[in-house]
Amino acid sequence: MSAIERLPEIDNGLLRFLTCGSVDDGKSTLIGRLLYDTKAILADTLHAITRTSERRGLEAVDLSLLTDGLQAEREQGITIDVAYRYFTTGRRKYIIADAPGHEQYTRNMFTAASTANLAIILIDARKGVLTQTQRHSYLAHLLGIPHIVVAINKMDLVGFDRATYERIRSEYREFAATLGIGDVSFIPLSALDGDMIVDRGDRLGWYQGPTLLDILESAPSAHSERDERFRFPVQFICRPQKSGHPRLHDYRGFMGRVESGEIAVGDEVRVLPSDQRTRIKAIEVYGRSLPRAIAEQSVTLLLEDELDVSRGDMIVRAEESALATRRLETMLCWLGETPLDPQRKYLVRQTTRETKAVIESIVFRLDVNTLQQVPAARLDMNDIARVCFRLAQPLCVDKYVENRSTGAFIVIDETTNSTVGAGMIL
Amino acid sequence: MSSLALQRHATLSHLDWLESESIHVLREVAGQCANSALLFSGGKDSLVLLRLAEKAFRPGRFPFPLLNIDTGHNYDEVIDFRDFRACQLNERLIVRSVEDSMRRGTVVLKSPGESRNKHQSVTLLEAIEEFGFDCCIGGARRDEEKARAKERIFSFRDEFGQWNPKNQRPELWSLFNARVHKGENIRAFPISNWTELDVWQYIEREALDLPSIYFAHKRHVVRKNGLLQPVTKLTPAREGDVVEELSVRFRTVGDITCTAPVESEAKTIAGIIEETATTNITERGETRLDDQTSESSMEQRKKEDPF
Structure with a gap:
C-alpha cells in the first residue's frame, strides 16, 4: 500500500522514539526495516545501498546501510552521534532518534532520550539481558521516557523459540522492577526478515500481541497522559x-x-x-x-x-504552586571533553533563562553499569552524577519527574560556549 | 502487555506540532542572537520559513532581514517571486550576488558554465562579515540526505564558516545554545524535522503562493543520465541532443545548470502532494544533477560550508 492511500485518515499527531542497542543487536537493521516496510525508503536510496551491499559481498541488501551516517564513521563501521530519521504511516508521523549503544556514548543516548516519548530496547535473543540492556533501561528511565518496548530480536537465530522469549522476558521484568520501571511491552521479532515489525510473518504464531508498528501507532504522545501545571x-x-x-x-x-x-x-x-x-x-x-x-x-x-x-x-x-529557587539538586550527565571542574563557574540554561552557577558539591557519581554510587572529585565525559548547584539568579523549576521541560537544564562553558552538561532537577 | 490508554488531553496534529517547534526555534534565534538573517531564496522551503516567521513575530516586524545569495543562475520566475514576497511582507531584503564575488576575484570559476551552488558559500561568508551576522536561518531539512540526519537545529560554524562534525553542540530537550564568539556563526534550521511531504502539506494548509515553475508546465528538456536537463540560455542543447517538449515541474529550485525538473501533470498543490506521497525517488536523487557523483557529496560540501 502506498502512503497516499493511507493519507486521509485521522491525524494521530507525532511520536518521537529512541532505539537503544549496539550494531550487533541489529538496531540499524531494525530502523532500516521500519523505514523500508513503511515505504519511507525511495528507490534511488535503495539502489545506492544495494550497490554498496553488493560491493561488500553481501547476499541480501543490508538495511543497516540506510542509517549509517557520515562517511568517516561508515569507513570505521561505527556510529558516533545521534541521527534523526523520519517516516509516516499516514496516521502518524514518527521521528526516530538513533543513538549508538556503547558505554562511551552515554552522552549520545542521553541526548537522544531527552526528546523521546518511547524507547525501543533491543535484546539479542541469543544473549539475553546484558549489562548494556540494564544501562539503556536505566538511562531511558532516568530521562523520564514513559513507555519502554523491549524488542527481543534475532528470533530467527533461536528457531523462533517461545521459551527463549519468555525466559528473557521474566529476566527483564525482574530487573526492571528493581528500577521501578512500570510500563514495559515485550515483543519477539526478526528485524532481518521483518517478522513482527510491520507484518506479522508466519513464524511467530504463538505470539498474540501487537506488531512493533501497532505498538508505535497506539502509544500515547507526550503530554496526553497526565495533568500538568501550566x-x-x-x-x-x-x-x-x-x-x-x-x-x-x-x-x-x-x-x-x-x-x-x-x-x-x-x-x-x-x-x-x-x-x-x-x-x-x-x-x-x-x-x-x-x-x-x-x-x-x-x-x-x-x-x-x-x-x-x-x-x-x-x-x-495563579492558584498553582511554582518554585523559584537559587539552589538546584540534580542528576547531571557530563557531555564535555574537558572534565567538570568544581572550582569553575558555569552557565546554566533552563527554559528561556540563563544564569551563572557554581558547583556546591558532587554528592556521588553513578556507575551506569552497576548503578553503584561512588565518590567523585570531578566528572569526565559520559559520567552521570548527583550534583548540587548554587545559582546567581533564581530559576523557576519543577522536578524533572513531574515536568520534562521545566525540570531540565543544560550547562554551558563560557570560555568555549560549548554545551558541556545536561541535567535533571530532583 | 502495557495498557495503551486513550488520550486524556488534547494534543497537536503533526503539522501543528512541527509548526510550533519551528516557531519556537525562530523565537529562540530572536531571543538569543543579536544580529541574525533569514536566508530566503524564493524556493518552497524558504517560503515556508517566511510563513513560520509571520506566525512567530506578527503583528511585529521580523527581528531579522531577509538575505538572498543570488547565483545569477536562477529562473526569472523565482527571482521575481522573491522580490514580490519580500515587498508584500514589507520586510527588508538584502541581496548579495555570486557575480559580485567573481568580480572581486573571491570566486574563481573552473569553467564559465559550471554550477555556482558551491560558490554561494563564499558570497554568504562575505555577507556575514559585511553585516556582522551571528546567525543565519536556513530552510535545510534532515530528511534531504543521509549526511544531514545528524545535523543540529543550531549548527555551529567557526570563523572560516566551516562545519565540523566533531565541534557540534549536543542538543537536548528544546534547550538550544546559540552563543558564539565574535566571527563565529550559527546556522539555525527551524524545519529540520520536516520532510518534503510535510512541507507540501503545510503549503496546502496555509494556501501559500509559490513561483509558477513548481507547477506543471511545458518545457524543452533533454534526457541525461535518467534526469531531465532543461534547455535554457545557460544550458543550451548540444549537437546530438534530442530536445523534447514535456509537461514538467520543479521539486526544488536552485542553480539552473544543476537542477532538473520532473515529468508531471500536477497543476495544483493537491496534485503535487499526491505525486510526492507516491514517488519512489528522493528529492535530491531526482533533481540534483550534481549530487549523483558520490554518496558522500553532501558531506564534502558540508565541510566546505553549505547552508
Whole structure:
C-alpha cells in the first residue's frame, strides 16, 4: 500500500522514539526495516545501498546501510552521534532518534532520550539481558521516557523459540522492577526478515500481541497522559508600537510555547519570579484569537495589566504552586571533553533563562553499569552524577519527574560556549 | 502487555506540532542572537520559513532581514517571486550576488558554465562579515540526505564558516545554545524535522503562493543520465541532443545548470502532494544533477560550508 492511500485518515499527531542497542543487536537493521516496510525508503536510496551491499559481498541488501551516517564513521563501521530519521504511516508521523549503544556514548543516548516519548530496547535473543540492556533501561528511565518496548530480536537465530522469549522476558521484568520501571511491552521479532515489525510473518504464531508498528501507532504522545501545571516561559516580547498602527500602539505580546498544561482567556496568572498577578486578556497566533492554548503550542499571550515582563520570566496559573529557587539538586550527565571542574563557574540554561552557577558539591557519581554510587572529585565525559548547584539568579523549576521541560537544564562553558552538561532537577 | 490508554488531553496534529517547534526555534534565534538573517531564496522551503516567521513575530516586524545569495543562475520566475514576497511582507531584503564575488576575484570559476551552488558559500561568508551576522536561518531539512540526519537545529560554524562534525553542540530537550564568539556563526534550521511531504502539506494548509515553475508546465528538456536537463540560455542543447517538449515541474529550485525538473501533470498543490506521497525517488536523487557523483557529496560540501 502506498502512503497516499493511507493519507486521509485521522491525524494521530507525532511520536518521537529512541532505539537503544549496539550494531550487533541489529538496531540499524531494525530502523532500516521500519523505514523500508513503511515505504519511507525511495528507490534511488535503495539502489545506492544495494550497490554498496553488493560491493561488500553481501547476499541480501543490508538495511543497516540506510542509517549509517557520515562517511568517516561508515569507513570505521561505527556510529558516533545521534541521527534523526523520519517516516509516516499516514496516521502518524514518527521521528526516530538513533543513538549508538556503547558505554562511551552515554552522552549520545542521553541526548537522544531527552526528546523521546518511547524507547525501543533491543535484546539479542541469543544473549539475553546484558549489562548494556540494564544501562539503556536505566538511562531511558532516568530521562523520564514513559513507555519502554523491549524488542527481543534475532528470533530467527533461536528457531523462533517461545521459551527463549519468555525466559528473557521474566529476566527483564525482574530487573526492571528493581528500577521501578512500570510500563514495559515485550515483543519477539526478526528485524532481518521483518517478522513482527510491520507484518506479522508466519513464524511467530504463538505470539498474540501487537506488531512493533501497532505498538508505535497506539502509544500515547507526550503530554496526553497526565495533568500538568501550566508553564509558559517567555521567549520574546512583541512591541510593534513603531508600526504607526493605532491599534498596535499599546500592544505588548508575550511570545512563547506552552511547555505544559493549558490556559484560557480570563484565567488568572502569576509572572515569576517577580510574582505579579494578572489575567489572560487574549491568546493570539498570527492575528487569530484563540479561546485557549494547550501544551506544545507556540502562541502570544496578552495580559490584562501592564506588567514588567521580560524574556526568561515564567507565566503560571495563579492558584498553582511554582518554585523559584537559587539552589538546584540534580542528576547531571557530563557531555564535555574537558572534565567538570568544581572550582569553575558555569552557565546554566533552563527554559528561556540563563544564569551563572557554581558547583556546591558532587554528592556521588553513578556507575551506569552497576548503578553503584561512588565518590567523585570531578566528572569526565559520559559520567552521570548527583550534583548540587548554587545559582546567581533564581530559576523557576519543577522536578524533572513531574515536568520534562521545566525540570531540565543544560550547562554551558563560557570560555568555549560549548554545551558541556545536561541535567535533571530532583 | 502495557495498557495503551486513550488520550486524556488534547494534543497537536503533526503539522501543528512541527509548526510550533519551528516557531519556537525562530523565537529562540530572536531571543538569543543579536544580529541574525533569514536566508530566503524564493524556493518552497524558504517560503515556508517566511510563513513560520509571520506566525512567530506578527503583528511585529521580523527581528531579522531577509538575505538572498543570488547565483545569477536562477529562473526569472523565482527571482521575481522573491522580490514580490519580500515587498508584500514589507520586510527588508538584502541581496548579495555570486557575480559580485567573481568580480572581486573571491570566486574563481573552473569553467564559465559550471554550477555556482558551491560558490554561494563564499558570497554568504562575505555577507556575514559585511553585516556582522551571528546567525543565519536556513530552510535545510534532515530528511534531504543521509549526511544531514545528524545535523543540529543550531549548527555551529567557526570563523572560516566551516562545519565540523566533531565541534557540534549536543542538543537536548528544546534547550538550544546559540552563543558564539565574535566571527563565529550559527546556522539555525527551524524545519529540520520536516520532510518534503510535510512541507507540501503545510503549503496546502496555509494556501501559500509559490513561483509558477513548481507547477506543471511545458518545457524543452533533454534526457541525461535518467534526469531531465532543461534547455535554457545557460544550458543550451548540444549537437546530438534530442530536445523534447514535456509537461514538467520543479521539486526544488536552485542553480539552473544543476537542477532538473520532473515529468508531471500536477497543476495544483493537491496534485503535487499526491505525486510526492507516491514517488519512489528522493528529492535530491531526482533533481540534483550534481549530487549523483558520490554518496558522500553532501558531506564534502558540508565541510566546505553549505547552508
